Amino acid sequence: MKQFFARLLPYIKDYKLYFFYAVIGTLLVSIATTASAYLVKPVLDDIFLAKDIKMLQILPFLVVLAYFSKGFGTYIQIYYMNYIGQDIVKRLKNILLDKMLTFEMEFFNRYRNGELISRITGDIAAVQGAVSNYFIEGIREGLTIFGLVLLVIYQSPELAFYGLVVMPLALYPIVLIARKMRKTSKKLQEKNADLSSKLIEIFNNMELIKVSSGEKIEHESFASHNQELFKLAMKSVRISELTSPLMETLGAIAVSAVIFVGGYKVINGELTTGEFFSFTAALFLLYTPFKRISSLYSKIQIAFAAGDRIFEMLDRNPKIQDGEKELKEPIEAISFKNVDLYYGEKQALSGINLEVKRGESIAFVGNSGGGKSSLVNLLLRLYEVNSGEVLVNGESIRHFTQESLRSKVAIVTQRIFIFNDSIARNIAYGSEIDEERVKLALQQARIFDYIQTLPKGIYTELDEFGANLSGGQRQRIAIARALYKNPEILILDEATSALDNKTEEEFREVLGRLLENRIVIIIAHRFSTVSLASKIYFFSHGKILASGTQAELLEKCAPFREYYKSI
Ligand SMILES: Nc1ncnc2c1ncn2[C@@H]1O[C@H](COP(=O)(O)OP(=O)(O)OP(=O)(O)O)[C@@H](O)[C@H]1O
Incomplete structure (x- = not known):
């Protein structure tokens, strides 16, 4: 009392x-x-x-x-x-x-x-x-x-x-x-x-x-x-x-x-x-x-x-402590050094090492549960490494404020988050609405034509969870949201899985133009999407088994060959 x-x-x-x-x-x-x-x-x-x-x-x-x-x-x-x-x-x-x-x-x-x-x-x-x-x-x-x-x-x-x-x-x-x-x-x-x-x-x-x-x-x-x-x-x-x-x-x-x-x-x-x-x-x-x-x-x-x-x-204190430094300078490189991650008792990542520089695009492929999404979650500090280090421009991401780090990263995942609000607000989520930028992002995500047919255009209200949209439309809204941010790191985690082949091809073309000057990480099962990446990392049971171009992997990695055949 x-x-x-x-x-x-x-x-x-x-x-x-x-x-x-x-x-x-x-x-x-x-x-x-x-x-x-x-x-x-x-x-x-x-x-x-x-x-x-x-x-x-x-x-x-x-x-x-x-x-x-x-x-x-x-x-x-x-x-x-x-x-x-x-x-x-x-x-x-x-x-x-x-x-x-x-x-x-x-x-x-x-x-x-x-x-x-x-x-x-x-x-x-x-x-x-x-x-x-x-x-x-x-x-x-x-x-x-x-x-x-x-x-x-x-x-x-x-x-x-x-x-x-x-x-x-x-x-x-x-x-x-x-x-x-x-x-x-x-x-x-x-x-x-x-x-x-x-x-x-x-x-x-x-x-x-x-x-x-x-x-x-x-x-x-x-x-x-x-x-x-x-x-x-x-x-x-x-x-x-x-x-x-x-x-x-x-x-x-x-x-x-x-x-x-x-x-x-x-x-x-x-x-x-x-x-x-x-x-x-x-x-x-x-x-x-x-x-x-x-x-x-x-x-x-x-x-x-x-x-x-x-x-x-x-x-209760948050288990992930915020850093104190603002990440102001552009992201030139990110690297993972001997990274291990556990969810409780279960090990999801083990001894991960990789580096990627500005202007490069990489892809993570591999069977379900291999740890691909877990690795990008670490970059966003949604989870904390159990050992090893994630570095941005050579400095541990623990030192940076989560807000300044995340302001430079955009992610599109399989799980689409849509708020019961206007399309414009959904696209510009987290920042001010700039109509021209919203329209550009919608065009790049190949959904602007559809939105123009709606009576209230970009100010049309979306239902909770985007219930008044099709699966592919929802995914394109999520892609537009990521592009609106004009991020320095763009993560596409199975981001095009719900798109039809034609739309996916069109988006791939747009994406091709967006690769420059940023880091793009693509997680996909479809090899058409993966082909945009200059280097592929092949995941299996929380480890990177091999990395290289598609041709190199096909030549040197038997499990990759098997995986490639299976999809
Ligand atoms: N929040 C969590 N809590 C506990 N275990 C998790 C959590 N998220 C993922 N896992 C487990 O960690 C392992 C790696 O999952 P992850 O989602 O990173 O795989 P993935 O390669 O992205 O799979 P997919 O291709 O199916 O998306 C899986 O075995 C999964 O069950």
Whole structure:
């Protein structure tokens, strides 16, 4: 708990004035509640028993004033605390996403999307409850308890003993319940994340589900997750709602004791009726804040569990540390020196050595899973080498900022990323839209003619994942995006696999003109595309088996000959 508030304190500090207003509201509520209980005494003793007319004129106003103050205090307390809570939630969401965006690809492969979404939405919302409501409500109810206890003792210390003795007895089960709540709520959040992940998976794979008639399987799997969530939610209700009946039963025992002892004292004349009723009113009023505080205690455990998960993310450091140097000068050469790469236990690249200079184009070929894509991922610093070094202009890429390095590289992969935005924005992604450059890139990617036929041209909106385009059109959008960047290193990883032969040939011609003055890396199975490269690297099981021109490889490398025949 200490850690939870200590972590939030830097944020809370920014709202000192609002916090002050909320505390004023809270004080008002506590004082007004105590006053309303106290007023029972003069109502009975002065008005009903002593028949004091003056009090009859004053007291109704005081009652209204007490309740108005209570209402007004509650309103300002809730308003300002919610302002603080909502604003902190807004800031935490931004900070958490900002942090996550610095994490390496391995992180995103490990966590499911639904889990990450649930951290940014669900967990942070749970924390908001603690900041906006639970904390200040705890203070409010605590102060109210304090005021009422003073009043109860003031009216009759002996009766107060009978009325209050059960309080410490109630604490033990409440602490037990809260502990259980914390565990259950953790499981509940995890299950919620499971459910979101399942939904994301279903919507992303809709085409496959329909084609394979997987609707029933998906429905059943979702329903079973949903049922588990329901069970956990009910378990949490069962536990948390135990607090209330428990408190009420204990309260009733205390009140009965008070009625018995107090009634005896009134009959004996040791206590006035007014004092007795004022005492009993205060005792009744006392049980509400006590009950609330105990249920708050359970709820705050949920917020702590959520807080743990958020702080765990915020404390995590990206595994790939950014370099400090801006890569300003043009890229003259890149080289890989004895590079090894592991994904967990699995070795994907072993002892890779190669060098390529500006103006050269190279191709990576080889069977699936050979490590071709992994090597280009290292150049982009999406993953980090386990040993060896990747150098740009003779200097390790670790020294350069990822942004300055990536600004010089463009990649087209088999997986096409399209945003639900205009074509122009998709092409110029990451920089300002320059209409002329967008059009040129679209022409070079051989898709401009088609886009001109669309009513809104380059400002036509694309659906999420480019659902309103054909596979080949999507790929040409991705190629145009890469060309728009006018990169110093252009990586084409199976970038033309979805193009028909004619379009591929046309694009090859365009590409031929673009080779000059940059480094081009082509990964392809089609040898027509590979033919643009001056040197081919043949990959097998994470190693470069041989390199050279196509003719050289055919002559000197038997596995290459086999591969060449097989495709
Ligand atoms: N993110 C990852 N996590 C774990 N293993 C991975 C990951 N990416 C690739 N691999 C594994 O590393 C090996 C090399 O994969 P890579 O994608 O580099 O091969 P490739 O030669 O590009 O294959 P393809 O021609 O099919 O695209 C494969 O065995 C693959 O299963």
